[in-house]
Amino acid sequence: MEIDQHPYADLLRKEMMPNIWCSSCRIGRIKNTFIEAIQQLGYDPDKCVVVSGIGCSSRIAGYLNLDSIHATHGRAIPTALGVKLANPELKVSVMGGDGDILGIGGNHFLALARHGHDINVFCMNNFGYSMTGFQHGPTTPLGARTITTSSGNPYAPINPVSVALAAGYTFVARSTSAHPYHLIDCIISAMKNRGPSFIEILIPCMLYERRNKIKSLEALFLEKAKIKETLSEEDINQSDFMKEISLGIFRDAPVRERPHLSLVKSGKRKAARQYDVNFKPRASGIEYMQIRMEGTGGQGIVQGGKTLIHAAMNMDPKLHSTLIKRYGPEMKGGSCLTDVLLSSQPIDYPFVDVPDLLLMMSDIVAKERGDKVIVNNDGTIVVDESMVNLRLLANLPKTVKVFKIPATQIARENFRVVVANNVLLGFVCKVTSVIDKDCLKAAILKSAPPGTEEMNLAAFESGYKFGSS
């Protein structure tokens, strides 16, 4: 009843109450300031998404009555990026702690600024990993006691504001849980900024207080913090709650124009025009098809899988598709395979179980399996006979169709060995008729490095011609 009457009730998941936070924790206050900001901005809650990782503050996502994702540890930012890319109209915010965002997810934190997407990162800094008993993290003060630094933290902490500024966030601010009205203003400004935004929010944790014999971190925040209208470079470093903390907006910049990929794009367009490859999309008739390309790292196995998937999409844009690649530990020269699934229905498991179409460019994978070739009993194998010991195919059921081409030999004698994968694909195109020729050629042109288009297409044509003979 009381929750129903609360002004934030509409944006709270009442069924999740009471929350799990300690009674003196201030994460709930941050949750409320976020709700207040959304209400003041008048944003449609259906257009707001919150993504969090793991930790005390990451539990916020579960209590907000918004579409939310509780992602894995440190992966809130890439998950949020997926949401934003899928629907750019959404207002996407990441909420989490210093350990999750700056420690485990530190590289994602840097990458978001570089990529420049309009996502807000609200980082509650309580100076360590609190949910697991308080281990030290990237922001733990020098000398602070935690369960992993019982004699005092010997490592200098990072300064989140300084890192965000250096990384290129277009909005950067610092506030605390003890300054809720200031924090609401910061959140509103961050959400209005059209680039990657970051707010460091200092919050107390009673585990830290107890272990370091501090009566109240909030009292220290109130005593040591100053809200400033204009901030100097010196203020970036004023973040020590034992001395002085500068709060405010360090950067609120217009979004930079993204660099253009004009060189690459024009090259591709030129190539497409030059080779005059036109294809018409059509219904493929494919219900569910498992394709595997296997061989040795360096043979273009993954590229071959990508070409197949792009070609299938060129042919039938309604198809669903996935691609998984697997390397042996050695990468180049070791085993490598690519699984491609094509389906008329959404795909929920991206691995090929038993391939309907198996493309073997070498026998290394089969040998690793104890000389076993895995293919559907009604399936098809296309083999590069210059690289595969055909003895391995001797015991296959008679129902399996086998097509052979010396793809590597053809490539070596006429082009370069690196295009053997396209010789094989040309042959596959002719003998299996799974994917239209022009759709495959367009896919090859899409990925061929500038200047190699002609050779790659010629390699494909030579494989196609071999299949016609």
Ligand code: SF4
């Ligand atoms: S452990 Fe610390 S951060 Fe976690 S809920 Fe308790 S006071 Fe809050």
